[in-house]
Amino acid sequence: MAIPNLLKLLLPALFPSWRFFDVIGPSPRVELCLTDNPENDEAVWRECRPRPAQLRFRDRLTGFFWNARWNETLYLTNCAERFIQGQEEHASREIRRRLRSDLLRAEGEGDGGNIPAFFRFRLVFVSRDDDSLRRDVAFVSPPYQTVDPLDR
Amino acid sequence: MSLDLAIRLTEILLSIALIQQSLEHVFGLRDERVHYFVRLVLSVLLLVGIQPQWVCVALFINALFILRRFQGPYNGGSDLLSVLLITCLCAVHLMPSAQWQEYVFGYLALQVVFSYFKSGWAKVIYRDWRSGQALRDVFAFSVYPVSEATREWATQPRLLWAMSWAVILLELLFPLAMLSPEALAAGLTLAMAFHVANFVMFGFNRFVWVWAAAYPSLIWLQARLDLLG
Numbered sequence: 001m002a003i004p005n006l007l008k009l010l011l012p013a014l015f016p017s018w019r020f021f022d023v024i025g026p027s028p029r030v031e032l033c034l035t036d037n038p039e040n041d042e043a044v045w046r047e048c049r050p051r052p053a054q055l056r057f058r059d060r061l062t063g064f065f066w067n068a069r070w071n072e073t074l075y076l077t078n079c080a081e082r083f084i085q086g087q088e089e090h091a092s093r094e095i096r097r098r099l100r101s102d103l104l105r106a107e108g109e110g111d112g113g114n115i116p117a118f119f120r121f122r123l124v125f126v127s128r129d130d131d132s133l134r135r136d137v138a139f140v141s142p143p144y145q146t147v148d149p150l151d152r
Numbered sequence: 153m154s155l156d157l158a159i160r161l162t163e164i165l166l167s168i169a170l171i172q173q174s175l176e177h178v179f180g181l182r183d184e185r186v187h188y189f190v191r192l193v194l195s196v197l198l199l200v201g202i203q204p205q206w207v208c209v210a211l212f213i214n215a216l217f218i219l220r221r222f223q224g225p226y227n228g229g230s231d232l233l234s235v236l237l238i239t240c241l242c243a244v245h246l247m248p249s250a251q252w253q254e255y256v257f258g259y260l261a262l263q264v265v266f267s268y269f270k271s272g273w274a275k276v277i278y279r280d281w282r283s284g285q286a287l288r289d290v291f292a293f294s295v296y297p298v299s300e301a302t303r304e305w306a307t308q309p310r311l312l313w314a315m316s317w318a319v320i321l322l323e324l325l326f327p328l329a330m331l332s333p334e335a336l337a338a339g340l341t342l343a344m345a346f347h348v349a350n351f352v353m354f355g356f357n358r359f360v361w362v363w364a365a366a367y368p369s370l371i372w373l374q375a376r377l378d379l380l381g
Contacts, residue, residue: 009219013235018267020229022274022281024289054301063298063357068176070298070355075226077295082224090223097181126293133293 026125026136028080032099034116038143045122048099049073072098080123084138095121096144096151103146118143155253158372159244160201163208165365166237167199170211172361173227173234187218205245212242229267230358236263237365254376261373264366265327268343272323281320284313296354305353322346329374336374340367 033043055063063070076095083091099121107115122140126133144151153161170191177188191214197207215235218226225231240260247253280286291297291306305312322342329339347360 006216006220009224010216010235010239013219013225013232014239016229016232016236016263016267018229018263018270019274020271021286021290022271022278024280024286024294027294029295051297052299055299060352063355064351064360065172065357066176067355067357068179071176071227071358072180074228074295074355075222078228087223094222101181128289128293 026127028077028084028138029124029126029135030076030080030095030099031122031124032119033122034103034119034146035143036116036118038118043120048076048102048121083123084125092141093151096141100144100146100148100151115146117146119146120144153368153372153375155250155257155372155376158257158368159241159253161368162237162365163198163201163204163241165368166234166241166362167195169358169361169365170195170234171199173358184218184221187214187221190214191218204241208238208242208245211238215239227358230356230362233264233267233362233366236260237362240369257369258373258376260366261369264363264370265330267363268323268326272320272326275316276320276324281316284309284316287312287316287319298353298355302353319346330370330377333374333378336370340370 030048031045032048033045035043049069076098079091079094083095099119103115103119120141120143123138125136125138127136128134174188174192174195177184180188191211194207194211194214198204198211215238219235225235237260240256243256244253247256275281275286278286280289288306288309291303291312297303297305326339326343329336344360344364347356347363350356351360
């Protein structure tokens with residue numbers, strides 16, 4: 001572990017800035033598309049982990065003790081922000097591995113037999129433009145294999 | 153509240169918060185699970201009170217590994233306060249005298265007060281916060297609202313203006329809670345209600361647990377300041 005790098009990570013915890021929600025800037029979304037052909041540019045994008053229409057009281061109560069999925073979703077968007085700020089390699093890997101994990105989990109068995117062989121993700125930033133919202137695509141990833149035992 | 157009692161209460165509440173965090177990673181990626189399994193075991197030891205000084209040192213090393221694993225905090229401010237709490241508990245146990253222990257715990261309490269005050273100051277200097285627009289933006293397009301129904305709050309500008317000022321005033325005035333035990337009781341109750349509201353609207357459950365773990369340091373510091381007259 002390089003000491004200067006560790007100190008860089010530790011110091012914000014020892015001397016925090018405590019500036020929660022000061023400026024509401026462009027807000028990241030991670031979007032995903034699946035394809036069998038990595039050369040195919042005609043992608044159908046969908047939002048990764050869309051929020052539910054409503055949460056039941058029971059879900060909220062459970063979430064007070066166990067909110068793993070939501071906290072990971074917040075971490076994904078944090079990775080999107082870090083990617084734009086320059087932590088490209090780490091953030092991209094984190095997003096990629098978690099999306100892959102989502103896809104395999106959705107498939108049920110985890111073998112990826114019925115899902116397309118490749119996926120791409122893109123980072124979209126939503127912001128206010130006067131009275132409407134605007135969406136800017138900041139990054140589109142290359143295609144990644146949906147099943148890659150070396151990158152799970 | 154004596155310093156020893158405040159330290160022990162902090163250990164208990166922090167270990168509960170860390171157990172809660174660790175369990176959330178049970179089904180996470182393989183290379184993060186190992187760190188949180190270690191954290192889980194250490195937190196149980198801290199909760200029981202076995203060799204707290206060495207457990208805190210081990211938790212500090214574990215926190216460094218986790219910071220390195222995620223190249224920063226996983227869960228924003230709640231992780232930052234977790235690391236601060238672990239570091240201060242570790243330092244408290246390593247200090248040569250009670251006076252130095254007080255300095256460390258005083259620093260922790262001061263940072264908790266700052267966590268409210270600086271946050272309030274960072275908001276009040278922006279026009280968008282004073283007008284309620286910032287909170288409307290939070291609900292309208294930020295990633296934080298837990299459901300589409302929660303997003304609908306963005307269509308209530310008057311309510312959000314009032315909520316903005318309630319948050320700003322709570323955060324800016326929080327240091328006044330240190331003036332008396334009664335003021336602190338009221339301040340902590342309001343602050344905890346604020347954290348619970350953040351959980352209900354934005355799903356920030358970890359913040360509730362971790363900030364509660366920091367409250368014994370405030371109770372101790374307030375009593376200590378009272379003694380100083």
